[in-house]
């Protein structure tokens with residue numbers, strides 16, 4: 001009775017937790033769990049960011065006072081920033097690593113292009129993701145670091161706090177059609193990344209139900225394109241003069 | 247031969263003399279193909295002609311020719327098994343093709359499935375994955391009464407759906423990432439839905455995934471191309487089952 005087949009399996013593991021997490025991250029499933037979990041985190045930021053941006057419709061006072069209060073709460077700002085600084089490299093790093101893995105797994109390509117069905121958005125996750133990442137850097141250079149468009153940035157005092165006139169900066173920025181169009185294009189790209197991402201992250205963490213998985217797939221379209229529409233409405237409103245300087 | 251339309255087809259077939267020999271797509275004309283033939287019978291006819299002319303016949307894997315063994319394995323016009331829902335290449339009939347049509351026939355393409363000859367690949371990687379954990383350990387002794395162990399109908403059904411996997415490898419062949427997740431997941435889901443298999447469910451998921459990774463299959467990106475081509479129509483639901491099992495056991499081990 002001693003030669004039980006399961007003896008070959010790891011019976012007890014005393015590896016420290018941090019080491020175990022690292023080992024998990026380096027497996028095929030673990031890398032995808034990392035992408036799913038960081039994806040959820042980025043989603044959360046994405047939603048908050050859109051909600052903040054929509055304040056532009058309430059006018060310069062509301063928008064600027066929100067921006068000033070946010071900047072007056074560095075703790076909150078830095079928690080979010082550090083979380084993103086951890087989430088993005090993990091998400092992108094795992095994406096690149098698993099993609100290299102996938103490329104290596106098929107060294108000889110088919111002569112006749114593989115026609116088995118798949119959502120085209122799902123097969124272009126790496127491209128859409130990297131383009132969005134490039135856009136994010138451009139966006140930071142524009143509205144956060146003011147590497148360009150600096151003449152549109154004016155310091156103001158609001159609610160007794162020193163800050164910049166965010167409303168003015170955004171409106172003057174989007175009055176330039178090329179910039180507005182870049183923002184619009186990036187959001188459409190991101191939306192189709194998120195459509196597959198939302199369904200995929202459920203799958204990667206093992207959430208599946210015959211009755212609700214099809215609904216998740218449909219909800220992914222509504223949510224991803226809905227949030228993108230919220231973002232896109234801002235450059236569009238500025239372009240068509242619905243949102244302008246007071 | 248029974249009645250039925252006769253057709254002529256333009257074949258483009260991957261020919262490779264051995265594992266390390268260079269290979270290439272080679273053109274053949276298949277004459278006198280009856281529409282009621284299966285795809286493999288069509289290849290038999292072509293091979294018959296090749297033999298007469300002294301050319302080496304096209305090597306392809308086959309065994310049962312009734313869709314249950316999983317031996318037949320060829321990518322037909324870009325789709326493993328040819329793309330008819332729930333059908334293996336041996337069960338695919340020539341009436342689905344048009345007279346004069348071009349047909350591209352290629353082996354499964356994956357680093358983990360090296361070509362042995364022409365359309366025949368070495369799928370031992372699947373056997374090694376099974377050997378790493380795709381079993382249930384039972385003690386010897388008096389066999390228990392089969393019906394003594396109640397299994398809820400829902401679990402039995404789920405186990406059975408996953409057990410339909412014939413291990414052909416079409417999932418790997420179809421996947422853009424050459425991932426073996428549907429195969430491994432079908433085994434893990436099958437066994438973990440039975441009380442006998444539940445005991446080792448966590449360890450099984452980890453050892454089988456470790457072997458899958460070591461064999462050089464790609465990671466899963468949820469394209470669902472595997473589900474679309476699976477001759478046994480196994481749902482990607484089993485992949486969620488595997489992921490859940492794997493995460494749970496990695497955190498709780």
Ligand code: HEM
Nearest residue numbers: 036039040042043095125126129130132133197200201467
């Ligand atoms: C904003 C919220 C985001 C969420 C919720 C999200 C979610 C996800 C998820 C779950 C996946 C895994 C899909 C799969 O298994 O193929 C994924 C893939 C990926 N994501 Fe994101 N993502 C987000 C943003 C981004 C951004 C901004 C980038 C920028 C680089 C990015 C880059 C990638 C890449 C490169 C992949 C690779 C997919 C593959 O395996 O081919 N993601 N995303």
Ligand code: FES
Nearest residue numbers: 311315316318336
């Ligand atoms: S030869 Fe057995 S499944 Fe096709």
